[in-house]
Amino acid sequence: MSHDHEHGHHHHHHDDxxxxxxxxxxxxxxxxxxxxxxxxxxxxxxxxxxxxxxxxALIDTYETKVGPRNGARIVARAWxxxxxxxxxxxxxxxxxxxxxxxGRQSEKLVVVENTPSVHNMVVxxxxxxxxxxxxxxxxxxxxxxxxxxxxxxxxxxVLSELGVNVPTDTEVRVxxxxxxxxxxxxxxxxxxxxxxxxxQLADLVTRDAMIGVARVAPSGGR
Amino acid sequence: MNxxxxxxxxxxxxxxxxxxxxxxxxxxxxxxxxxITLAAGFLGKWNxxxxxxxxxxxxxxxxxxxxxxxxxLFGLEKLLHDxxxxxxxxxxxxxxxxxxxxxxVADARKLKVEDVEPALRRSRASKADEDVAxxxxxxxxxxxxxxxxxxxxxxxxxARGKRGVVAIDHGVWxxxxxxxxxxxxxxxxxxxxxxxxxxxxxxxxxxRDAIYIxxxxxxxEPA
Numbered sequence: 001m002s003h004d005h006e007h008g009h010h011h012h013h014h015d016d017x018x019x020x021x022x023x024x025x026x027x028x029x030x031x032x033x034x035x036x037x038x039x040x041x042x043x044x045x046x047x048x049x050x051x052x053x054x055x056x057a058l059i060d061t062y063e064t065k066v067g068p069r070n071g072a073r074i075v076a077r078a079w080x081x082x083x084x085x086x087x088x089x090x091x092x093x094x095x096x097x098x099x100x101x102x103g104r105q106s107e108k109l110v111v112v113e114n115t116p117s118v119h120n121m122v123v124x125x126x127x128x129x130x131x132x133x134x135x136x137x138x139x140x141x142x143x144x145x146x147x148x149x150x151x152x153x154x155x156x157x158v159l160s161e162l163g164v165n166v167p168t169d170t171e172v173r174v175x176x177x178x179x180x181x182x183x184x185x186x187x188x189x190x191x192x193x194x195x196x197x198x199x200q201l202a203d204l205v206t207r208d209a210m211i212g213v214a215r216v217a218p219s220g221g222r
Numbered sequence: 223m224n225x226x227x228x229x230x231x232x233x234x235x236x237x238x239x240x241x242x243x244x245x246x247x248x249x250x251x252x253x254x255x256x257x258i259t260l261a262a263g264f265l266g267k268w269n270x271x272x273x274x275x276x277x278x279x280x281x282x283x284x285x286x287x288x289x290x291x292x293x294x295l296f297g298l299e300k301l302l303h304d305x306x307x308x309x310x311x312x313x314x315x316x317x318x319x320x321x322x323x324x325x326x327v328a329d330a331r332k333l334k335v336e337d338v339e340p341a342l343r344r345s346r347a348s349k350a351d352e353d354v355a356x357x358x359x360x361x362x363x364x365x366x367x368x369x370x371x372x373x374x375x376x377x378x379x380x381a382r383g384k385r386g387v388v389a390i391d392h393g394v395w396x397x398x399x400x401x402x403x404x405x406x407x408x409x410x411x412x413x414x415x416x417x418x419x420x421x422x423x424x425x426x427x428x429x430r431d432a433i434y435i436x437x438x439x440x441x442x443e444p445a
Binding site for chain 2: 031033034035036037038039040041042043044046047048049050051053054055056057058059061062063067102103104107108110125126127128136137139140141143144145146147148149150151152153155156158161162168169170171172173174175176177178179180181208213
């Protein structure tokens with residue numbers, strides 16, 4: 001379905017939503033999927049199976065509180081604190097819990113380290129498992145058929161298209177998250193960042209670098 | 223099941239397209255689909271493996287032509303119907319604009335707003351406390367079973383009948399291949415198993431590269 005034909009206004013709390021604005025402008029009917037979601041939500045509320053305020057809290061949590069900045073703080077700490085880095089690679093779950101990052105879709109976290117000799121990248125070929133507690137909800141490309149199909153059979157091709165050229169003598173390791181264990185990549189610290197503070201380092205770390213499909217640039221950027 | 227979800231190794235989907243400055247949700251209906259799916263999960267009527275299996279049962283042509291939250295919506299509608307919580311007839315009636323009295327559900331364990339944060343923090347779907355002996359040790363050579371069950375499995379098609387080496391023992395976990403089919407938890411060790419790229423994809427693959435897949439004792443035989 002095209003974006004042009006989606007116009008949602010299921011919920012009065014989100015009146016400023018772009019879709020609603022668009023809907024008002026064009027007065028077009030709701031799409032089939034919008035109608036289905038609205039019908040289901042209203043039934044669940046009427047039956048006492050979901051609480052509207054809880055729905056808003058769930059959305060707010062993953063839209064504004066939990067996201068890749070969590071993971072970036074972990075990476076920056078690991079770069080400046082050798083003991084933390086060792087704990088993180090030994091037991092990722094406990095090390096990120098020190099920062100309060102625990103919970104859903106992160107029952108066990110394994111952190112894998114990129115080095116000059118090993119490049120790690122993470123995929124979930126069967127669904128879209130992703131370490132929510134440290135990276136938030138997954139981006140569309142991670143959930144898409146191109147990435148899920150190609151990451152395991154042609155990782156170097158995918159990386160090359162995304163601008164990451166891995167030398168032939170570097171081993172590529174692809175982690176297919178088929179269980180409840182979640183994987184996060186500890187990217188290489190870029191050269192020339194020796195004088196940066198931990199916060200400045202965290203600002204350089206991108207979501208894609210922690211999935212393993214980008215390198216961290218010394219001047220940041222996505 | 224050999225469904226449309228089992229994508230590893232397929233060709234023809236084109237390049238990976240990364241959207242710059244992507245929002246968490248692209249449409250209001252995605253927010254609502256996300257939230258009702260999560261909230262309904264806390265009712266405790268199904269486990270995470272059953273929710274994955276529900277999405278996998280979307281017909282392959284439809285699965286490949288729709289987006290992530292449409293998969294979620296399909297799965298949620300199926301689970302609610304199968305658990306006799308919201309029937310397909312009730313949804314159809316609402317779609318036709320008939321806002322009749324909803325058939326109430328007794329004793330529902332509804333997620334309350336004050337429980338959202340603690341519920342998300344302590345969310346533990348699949349780690350098992352049982353003390354079960356591992357069948358393999360790190361470094362052991364294993365052969366994956368060549369299975370094609372009609373039900374749920376976490377052994378991807380591209381890795382069946384393949385030789386690998388146990389790289390990490392993750393401890394004891396619920397077994398999705400039974401739990402997802404309503405056949406019990408069957409707790410057992412889950413391992414990260416390393417497969418050389420050439421074992422999976424043949425000699426055209428790079429000799430240096432490897433794929434690590436999380437698999438359970440029941441997926442593996444000694445090799």
